[in-house]
Amino acid sequence: MDVIIQCVLAVAIFCLILIRWHLSRIYNYWEKRGIPYEKPFLIFGNLQFLMRKSVWDFFYELRKKHSTDYVGIFLGWKPALVVQTSELAKKILQKDVAHFQDRFLYADHSDPLGSLNLFTVKNPIWSDMRHELSPMFTSLRLKTMTELMNINAQQLVKKIKRDYVENNKTVNLKELFSMYTSDTVAYSVFGLRVSVLSDQLSPLWYITNHMVKWTFWRGLEFSMIFLLPAVAKLLRLKFFSAAATEYIKKLFWDVVENRKNTEKTNSKDLVNHLLKLKENFKLPADVNSEFADNLMLAQAGVFILGSIETSSTVLSYCLHELAYHPEEQKKLYNEINDALTRSGKDILQYEDLMELKYLSSCIYETLRKYPTLGYLDRICNEDYKLNDEVTIEKGVPVLVNVLALHYDESVYPEPQEWRPERISASSDSDNLHYTFLPFGEGPRFCIGKRYGMMQIRAALAQLVHKFKVEPGPVPYYVISDPYSVILAPKNGGSVKFIPR
Numbered sequence: 001m002d003v004i005i006q007c008v009l010a011v012a013i014f015c016l017i018l019i020r021w022h023l024s025r026i027y028n029y030w031e032k033r034g035i036p037y038e039k040p041f042l043i044f045g046n047l048q049f050l051m052r053k054s055v056w057d058f059f060y061e062l063r064k065k066h067s068t069d070y071v072g073i074f075l076g077w078k079p080a081l082v083v084q085t086s087e088l089a090k091k092i093l094q095k096d097v098a099h100f101q102d103r104f105l106y107a108d109h110s111d112p113l114g115s116l117n118l119f120t121v122k123n124p125i126w127s128d129m130r131h132e133l134s135p136m137f138t139s140l141r142l143k144t145m146t147e148l149m150n151i152n153a154q155q156l157v158k159k160i161k162r163d164y165v166e167n168n169k170t171v172n173l174k175e176l177f178s179m180y181t182s183d184t185v186a187y188s189v190f191g192l193r194v195s196v197l198s199d200q201l202s203p204l205w206y207i208t209n210h211m212v213k214w215t216f217w218r219g220l221e222f223s224m225i226f227l228l229p230a231v232a233k234l235l236r237l238k239f240f241s242a243a244a245t246e247y248i249k250k251l252f253w254d255v256v257e258n259r260k261n262t263e264k265t266n267s268k269d270l271v272n273h274l275l276k277l278k279e280n281f282k283l284p285a286d287v288n289s290e291f292a293d294n295l296m297l298a299q300a301g302v303f304i305l306g307s308i309e310t311s312s313t314v315l316s317y318c319l320h321e322l323a324y325h326p327e328e329q330k331k332l333y334n335e336i337n338d339a340l341t342r343s344g345k346d347i348l349q350y351e352d353l354m355e356l357k358y359l360s361s362c363i364y365e366t367l368r369k370y371p372t373l374g375y376l377d378r379i380c381n382e383d384y385k386l387n388d389e390v391t392i393e394k395g396v397p398v399l400v401n402v403l404a405l406h407y408d409e410s411v412y413p414e415p416q417e418w419r420p421e422r423i424s425a426s427s428d429s430d431n432l433h434y435t436f437l438p439f440g441e442g443p444r445f446c447i448g449k450r451y452g453m454m455q456i457r458a459a460l461a462q463l464v465h466k467f468k469v470e471p472g473p474v475p476y477y478v479i480s481d482p483y484s485v486i487l488a489p490k491n492g493g494s495v496k497f498i499p500r
Contacts (some may be wrong), residue, residue, distance in 0.1 A: 006357040008497050018194060029079040030072030037072030038062065045074030045140075049217060050223050054480040055415055057401070058157040059374035063404035070390065073399075075227050080104075080397040081390075084377070084404035086411075086434035088386070092378055093434075093442035100378035103444075106229035106237065112294035113248070114225070114239025116303035118447060125284070125295075126347050130447065132277050133299065134468055137447060142454055144268060145188060149458035152183045154347070156195040156459060157466050170473065173493035177312035182208045185307045188451075189300050191269040207247050208308050219483025221420060226377070226485050234357035240301050243334060248301050270303055306448055310372045311455045316493045317364040317478070318460065319365055323416045323469040324476055328420055332358055333500075336465045353457045356392045360428075361420040363456055368406045369418055369440035374485045376400040376440050402437050411435045428453045467497040 027045075041048045041342045049058055062071065063084055069085045083089060093102050102122045107115035113280075114120060116130055135141075156176075166172045179196045186192040186204040196202040209295035214222075218241060224232040224237055238245055241460035254270055258264075274296040283292055322329040336348070343352055353359070377399050384392045392398060407415040410421060425432060428450055431441050446452070463469075472494030481488040 026077050027074060028080070031384065033072075033390070035070065035072045035081070035378070036066055036068050040067070040074040043076065045076045045078070047074075047076060047223075047227060049219060050227075052482055054482050055223065055485045056086050056374040056480050059401050060407070063401055064200050070093070070386070075397065076231070078228075078397065079232070080399055081386075082399045082401050083386075085402045086408075088403055089400045089405060089437065089441070091386070092403055092438070093376065093444075096384065097442050099167065099380055099382060099384040100398060101381060102379055102400075104229065104377040104379040105227075106225045106232035108232075108233050110236045111238050111300050112291075112346075113245055113298045115297035115298075115410070116295050117239070119302050120239065121298070122267040126136055126155055127300070127443075128282065131445070132281060133447060137246060140448055141268065141348075143350040143365060145184070145451065146353070146454055146458060147367070148187055149184055149455055150196070150198065150347050150349070150461070150462070151460045152180055153462040155183070155195050155382055156180045158329070159197045160463070160467065161499065165499060171494050173239075173310055173316035173426055173480055173494060174492035177459070178208055178308055179205065179313040180309045180315075181308040182454060184455060185282045185304055187269065189270040189303055190251060191271065192255075203247075203251050204304070207244050207251070207304060207316050208438075213334075214483040219481075219485070222485045224329070225229050240305065243315045245301070248304070249297055252297055252300055254262060270300060274299060303448065303490065306446070307452060307455070308355065309488075311452045312438050313372050313486070313488055314363065314366055314370070314452075314456055314460055318362060318456070319469055319495050320474075320478060320489070320493050321366060321369075322362070322464070323471045325418060328362070332362055332470075335359060336461050341466065346361065348461050350454070353461060356457070356461065357424065357459060359457060360421065363453065364425055364459070365418055365420045366438060367410065368423060369415070370487060371402050371406055371438040373438075373440075374401070374487065376437065393428070400437070405437060408435060411432040464492050466500060469499055470496040470498060474480070474497050
């Protein structure tokens with residue numbers, strides 16, 4: 001028996017020595033190349049913070065600890081290079097994009113909705129799908145959708161008056177604005193006119209609840225998908241939660257079946273566009289009809305997630321900042337009120353909203369201070385010479401630290417301050433020489449950014465005109481949700497609404 005125990009101990013010690021040797025070899029990667037790097041921790045690399053601190057906070061702190069143009073990190077055992085200047089961001093995202101066409105995150109056939117959507121899918125399907133979906137976001141379609149956004153914004157005002165003014169409830173901003181965006185997306189994607197804001201049953205709100213509520217396990221799953229794709233593949237994780245995936249499928253095909261039976265259609269929604277796309281889209285030769293179906297479902301899923309999650313977060317943080325900046329809030333109210341007076345309308349339409357320059361500046365500054373994604377990921381597809389000192393090897397992830405750009409004091413003095421007057425972009429597409437990247441940039445920029453911006457404008461214009469907002473029970477510094485890869489205020493955020 002003693003001999004067996006000794007053998008077991010010897011094997012265990014040998015395995016530990018082997019693992020330590022292997023880790024030392026991996027974790028010397030950046031040091032051997034003379035590149036500054038964040039010290040790794042055991043098998044976690046630099047990801048030991050997960051579920052205790054948000055990914056957003058990690059990249060925010062990284063740019064404070066390392067003021068260099070680039071810094072090496074370890075995603076578990078995987079070395080990754082983080083670039084932190086506008087010049088290098090432009091190289092990765094635009095100038096030399098041929099070397100960085102795909103994202104690093106997990107995208108595998110075992111999760112078709114998660115791997116085939118426009119955010120995750122790889123070339124060549126990505127470029128073809130991007131081209132086919134672009135007509136969904138024309139100015140003409142957006143003008144039509146603004147009418148619905150305004151209707152839903154009116155319901156938003158009524159709910160605030162009913163629940164948070166008359167009944168004196170404490171508002172959860174993230175949840176409230178998720179309801180607003182959910183109502184708009186229900187029509188944009190499925191042609192469904194429902195209002196969860198008016199306490200109606202909404203099939204899309206069921207999906208949204210599974211998408212935007214970050215539990216520990218859902219946060220861990222998403223973190224693996226974004227930062228440890230090898231582990232995500234091993235565990236066969238889902239980009240959308242299992243419940244949301246099944247419900248998206250059911251709702252999509254129920255809408256399709258209903259249109260077949262009634263011979264009614266909606267030429268403006270995403271379902272109709274995808275059905276037409278399925279008829280004409282050139283699929284790879286080695287795939288079947290199920291692949292085509294999953295390709296459509298994946299686009300519906302990512303449109304829902306992107307539209308609801310990002311817009312609701314930006315609205316939450318913008319209201320929070322306005323509550324703590326009464327002078328800026330007054331200036332914004334005056335701009336909206338003057339526009340309404342000039343137009344003679346009760347509600348501002350597409351052209352009116354686009355002319356509100358200070359409203360745009362308030363949104364831009366919120367996006368600067370609180371970009372929903374703290375970094376942009378790409379993977380190097382062949383060896384690439386970044387500069388005379390650095391060559392990025394094939395297969396190495398490159399992460400653009402958006403927070404290093406947005407908090408660059410040489411561009412944005414006192415970046416911790418919220419100052420709408422500091423950003424006056426020429427349009428929603430202006431990246432301010434790669435110092436402002438809330439929607440990404442290059443070929444893979446967010447296709448729905450104008451849709452999202454108009455959704456935010458429509459809500460803010462009515463809210464600020466109808467209510468004065470003051471600080472709620474939360475302090476000025478809002479803790480970010482540690483379970484969310486995408487920036488989200490912990491506990492949703494809150495303000496006080498006071499009717500004007």
